[in-house]
Amino acid sequence: MMSFFFDSSLNCFFNAMLREWSGWKYRPAQPQADTDHQQGSLYPSGWFDISAAEGVLSVPCRQYFSTGRHQLLAPCLLTDNDGEVHTLQFEQAMEWAMLNSSVAADLPATTVIEFISRVRDSNRNLKHAIEFRGDELDALFQSPLNFSQAETALFTGHSIHPCPKARDNFSEQDTLAYAPEYNGKFALQWYLVRKDRLYLKESEGHAYNELVQDLLKSDKHMQYWAAQLGENQALFPCHPFQHQVWQSTPRIRDMIEEGSLVYLGQGSQHWSATSSVRAIYSSQAPWMLKYSLTVKLTNSIRHLQPAELVRGAELFRVLNTSKAREYVDRFPCFNILMEPTAAALCGEDGSLYEESIVLWRQNPFIERFDRNTEVLATLLQDDPRTGTSRLEQRLRLLPQSYQEVAVEWFQQYLEVAVKPLLVGQADYGLLFGAHQQNIVLTLNDLGYPVKMYFRDCQGTGYTHLAHELYGHEIADMAKDSGNVIEDEVAIQLFSYYLIVNATFNVISSLCGDGALEESLLIRHLGEFLVAVKEDGINDHQCIDYLLQSPELTAKCNFYLALRKTNENTNSDYLATYHQMPNPLLIWSQGKSVSEVDLHRNSEISESVTP
Ligand SMILES: Nc1ncnc2c1ncn2[C@@H]1O[C@H](COP(=O)(O)OP(=O)(O)OP(=O)(O)O)[C@@H](O)[C@H]1O
Ligand SMILES: [Mg+2]
Structure with a gap:
């Protein structure tokens, strides 16, 4: 029997690709395959099939997530036109997909080759760092961390990016000295x-x-x-x-x-x-x-x-x-x-x-004030050995059932991290670009969030409400800071960072091995958003967008990296963002969770495109 395993680079790469490009089909695994797999083992429950003239590449999927970060497995299988099946490891599968599928069909070959090489570099860097810290992995995935330990434990980097650890310009020596x-x-x-x-x-x-x-x-x-x-x-x-x-x-x-x-x-x-x-x-x-x-x-x-x-x-x-x-x-x-x-x-x-x-x-995290304080991205990071997130591993150490603590943790996260940011937008017109790497949480002894720190003022902006409230303070600066944006766009970007990048990834990190239904946490998120709105907020554009828009805006990490767009200086909004189906819509349309079993939906292959 084929044995499958977790591969961090494969997950980052294919999750970014599948989300931004629609040339794949999802195929649930044959039911009899399920009888072979035991609870906790790594086995696909479905496949992402990528077809080309040369054959079909099938990327194994352990858990399908409507929130957009699937748990994928290696190796991939390539069925050639003679029906022969070949096993492809990550770099081979990535190269096959880039050169044979239509994902990069409109781009010059040199661009594609350079991109492949950048993805390989990222994979090499990632594997090297994991090897370097190999002896510490148990502690890094199970023990409390202080601020700096967590900052330096993000081996995988951005979990939905084709080459999260590419570092053009750093020599090997620079990497050892300056990469966290x-x-x-x-x-x-x-x-x-x-x-x-x-x-x-x-x-x-x-x-x-x-x-x-x-x-x-x-x-x-x-x-x-x-x-x-x-x-x-x-x-x-x-x-x-x-x-x-x-x-x-x-x-x-x-x-x-x-x-x-x-x-x-x-x-x-x-x-x-x-x-x-x-x-x-x-x-x-x-x-x-x-x-x-x-x-x-x-x-x-x-x-x-x-x-x-x-x-x-x-x-x-x-x-x-x-x-x-x-x-x-x-x-x-x-x-x-x-x-x-x-x-x-x-x-x-x-x-x-x-x-x-x-x-x-x-820096509030000076000595002795840095304990149990960690960047959300490290807490959500999947263990490169198993694919189980640090968050899940930590919560599994508690005596109660995992399902119970995971739901409780999620609710606490919504109160401590999401609510202040949502209300900041709704009542004060303040937009904080709170993706996973910009949110730092202090956890209590059990591991539940009790404090949230937002960092990165470069990612802040203001809505029209802010102009009414602090027009005087912003007026003379706005012309220099370039961060006063139309509300419609501002709301989408704010939602991308806080909900798609951070909160949806909390959901997939808590539900990674299928022990908890994704749809249950989507329901909790939906109920939380409704409750915040019903509490009485000034501007409910954002919550309405999250609950009612058929699609949500998400960053094009795959195509930005492929086209070598420098995001810093690029102002083309359409090239930077794409639309993904909104998993909250199904909940807010009043369908019950059991009615819509999101990740086993047999219609997925036809209806869901990234
Ligand atoms: N989920 C994530 N979303 C965005 N960036 C992430 C994520 N996980 C890891 N990262 C990494 O974190 C960095 C985020 O860049 P960003 O522009 O937010 O920060 P910065 O402005 O460079 O620094 P700082 O956050 O310290 O202000 C990138 O290097 C990116 O690869
Ligand atoms: Mg940042």
């Missing part, structure tokens, strides 16, 4: 910059010089550097990878040569990467630092953009209004990691050098 999953520690590289070449965006009470001093307090070089500081100069902390990039960037070299930028040396404090790579953390420092890094991760070269640099200060101002303070007070379990101040090098004309941007982010 290698757990490396590094020091900042410090410079002196002439003040007329320093661009600052400061918030009230958060002057740049003071925030720099906050970093230097525990640095033993501080006295020495402070003594060298001229009146017209400021200290500037540089990420060590970017320090290398600067040496070969002509406009920054020019600054060094003319003396407006002077290298001082390496700091003594240890820093480590967080899950986004470009934001870094030290358990001793009251601030994290987020950098422009000249490296391509997922869909963009990770340079912060000038428009993004002002968003932290903008949010800081908005949250200091009395209306927004009411919001903060209403949800004591909800915290935003503020980014009040940012800096960059600039030209003589004041134009900002985007490869040098750095911003200061609050």
